[in-house]
Amino acid sequence: MSIHVVARLDEVPPGTRKVVEVAGREIGVFNVDGELFAVRNRCPHMAGPLCEGYVSGAVSSTTPGEYHFDRVGEILRCPWHQWEFDMRTGQSWFDPARVRVRAYQARIASGASLVATDEAPATTTDAAPPAEGMVPGPYVAETYPVSVEHDYIVVDLLSR
Amino acid sequence: MGEVGIGMARPAGAGIVDADVHCTVPSAAALFPYLADHWVEQIRQSGFSGASENAYPPGIPTSARPGSAPGDGRPAGSDLDVLRTQVLDVDGVEAAILNCAYAVDTIRNPDAASAIASAVNDWQLAEWLEVEPRLHGSLVVPSQIPELAVAEIERLGDDPRFVQVFLPARSAVPYGRRDFHKVLAAAVERDLVVSLQYGGFPGNPPTAVGWPSYHIEEYVGMASVMQSQLMNLIAEGVFDAFGDLRVSLVEGGFTWLPSFLWRFDKDWKGLRREVPWVRRPPSEYVHDHVRLTTAPLDLDTHRPEAFATLFAQVGGADVLMYASDHPHLHADTGDDWTSMLPEDARAPVLGDNARAFYRLNR
Numbered sequence: 001m002s003i004h005v006v007a008r009l010d011e012v013p014p015g016t017r018k019v020v021e022v023a024g025r026e027i028g029v030f031n032v033d034g035e036l037f038a039v040r041n042r043c044p045h046m047a048g049p050l051c052e053g054y055v056s057g058a059v060s061s062t063t064p065g066e067y068h069f070d071r072v073g074e075i076l077r078c079p080w081h082q083w084e085f086d087m088r089t090g091q092s093w094f095d096p097a098r099v100r101v102r103a104y105q106a107r108i109a110s111g112a113s114l115v116a117t118d119e120a121p122a123t124t125t126d127a128a129p130p131a132e133g134m135v136p137g138p139y140v141a142e143t144y145p146v147s148v149e150h151d152y153i154v155v156d157l158l159s160r
Numbered sequence: 161m162g163e164v165g166i167g168m169a170r171p172a173g174a175g176i177v178d179a180d181v182h183c184t185v186p187s188a189a190a191l192f193p194y195l196a197d198h199w200v201e202q203i204r205q206s207g208f209s210g211a212s213e214n215a216y217p218p219g220i221p222t223s224a225r226p227g228s229a230p231g232d233g234r235p236a237g238s239d240l241d242v243l244r245t246q247v248l249d250v251d252g253v254e255a256a257i258l259n260c261a262y263a264v265d266t267i268r269n270p271d272a273a274s275a276i277a278s279a280v281n282d283w284q285l286a287e288w289l290e291v292e293p294r295l296h297g298s299l300v301v302p303s304q305i306p307e308l309a310v311a312e313i314e315r316l317g318d319d320p321r322f323v324q325v326f327l328p329a330r331s332a333v334p335y336g337r338r339d340f341h342k343v344l345a346a347a348v349e350r351d352l353v354v355s356l357q358y359g360g361f362p363g364n365p366p367t368a369v370g371w372p373s374y375h376i377e378e379y380v381g382m383a384s385v386m387q388s389q390l391m392n393l394i395a396e397g398v399f400d401a402f403g404d405l406r407v408s409l410v411e412g413g414f415t416w417l418p419s420f421l422w423r424f425d426k427d428w429k430g431l432r433r434e435v436p437w438v439r440r441p442p443s444e445y446v447h448d449h450v451r452l453t454t455a456p457l458d459l460d461t462h463r464p465e466a467f468a469t470l471f472a473q474v475g476g477a478d479v480l481m482y483a484s485d486h487p488h489l490h491a492d493t494g495d496d497w498t499s500m501l502p503e504d505a506r507a508p509v510l511g512d513n514a515r516a517f518y519r520l521n522r
């Protein structure tokens with residue numbers, strides 16, 4: 001497990017995103033109606049800043065003239081060449097078996113739980129090695145300490 | 161064994177299928193036995209000489225190879241015995257796909273267009289297909305009026321002597337558009353190939369930028385017409401809408417295919433939301449549904465490496481069908497260019513692809 005605290009939840013309200021740097025890589029965190037997704041900010045095509053792209057839904061069809069539009073907010077379009085990626089899985093719309101971007105598990109954790117799992121206060125970058133694999137992310141490394149009153153977004157870099 | 165005409169590639173091998181040979185209606189009167197009295201009277205009385213508009217002007221050297229006219233005043237392509245001698249009786253040739261480019265799309269009276277298309281088909285049946293079983297026919301239809309084209313396909317499309325529907329490559333509206341789907345459906349229902357063929361007289365220019373000045377521009381430019389039609393067919397989703405649709409591109413060249421499909425695939429990835437019914441990369445539809453004939457040959461046969469590279473990029477072993485295009489003469493060298501085919505591509509290109517595509521062994 002490589003779990004990183006990447007943002008305070010209220011910084012990424014529903015319908016918004018935030019690009020953070022975690023362990024040397026940029027990751028986009030998206031809040032879709034309260035559900036969180038994390039996607040690497042590097043397009044598998046030509047390394048475009050994928051997470052700066054347009055967020056839309058899935059358009060599909062079974063016959064000419066028919067349009068299905070669903071999963072609104074879950075499809076990310078690269079700003080460079082408009083390839084579409086499913087935020088849930090990282091799969092591209094076309095050739096899903098071969099073209100995919102790294103997607104990570106993102107979830108909400110309460111400040112209380114984060115602090116509780118850490119023997120040393122998780123408020124400084126040079127905190128003692130965290131318990132249970134919990135690695136303080138850049139959010140903590142910046143200036144804001146994790147506090148028990150708030151909820152945080154954590155990303156597991158080893159998940160998908 | 162027959163004598164090949166000038167400019168014939170004369171491939172060596174067995175089981176050869178020539179995927180494009182032509183027959184020409186010699187005169188309007190030749191159709192009289194197949195027309196209702198009313199139309200015979202109209203044609204006689206009006207002096208109408210038939211839909212003899214020809215995308216291959218008779219006097220242009222590319223239109224007829226020397227020796228392909230019967231020598232009695234009738235035009236090249238109008239005599240079955242010449243076709244036998246120059247194509248069918250040549251060693252190794254097993255069958256040929258017969259195409260008649262009678263320009264029913266120039267006839268503005270819809271009933272006349274319909275009647276004359278039917279007459280041409282009955283003429284093909286009686287004077288070519290019935291007497292020469294090595295020939296497999298193409299239905300002429302009034303392509304400018306989809307309902308009437310469907311009616312003709314319904315009338316004769318179940319006859320096994322017809323294997324495809326002939327559509328002139330140049331059209332007023334591209335063939336993938338929805339108002340034409342009924343024609344595609346009628347062909348698919350009868351297991352007929354839909355064939356886009358050099359030529360057509362839709363009334364709009366043969367280039368996308370307007371009217372050119374010279375025949376050579378229409379002749380060379382037909383490749384871009386084929387591209388436009390193929391692009392439209394794919395963008396309109398017909399290959400998923402009609403899963404068994406097969407399309408042949410005849411006399412439009414094929415070396416443009418790799419660059420065209422590379423670009424089309426690339427942009428499909430970014431723009432496919434506009435056409436969500438295009439569910440696969442365009443190149444996959446071509447591979448699975450489209451075949452192209454080899455004449456005119458639009459690559460240099462004197463540079464073997466270039467030939468091999470282009471052939472591989474086209475996926476030639478999978479999508480190309482050998483054709484002589486008799487009696488047209490495309491300034492091909494007359495050398496047997498097919499000797500340059502990779503060994504494992506010979507049988508597919510010379511016969512197997514066409515046999516499978518046209519279901520010739522059924």
Ligand code: FES
Pocket residue numbers: 043044045046047048050078079080081082083
């Ligand atoms: S870099 Fe993302 S689509 Fe090309």
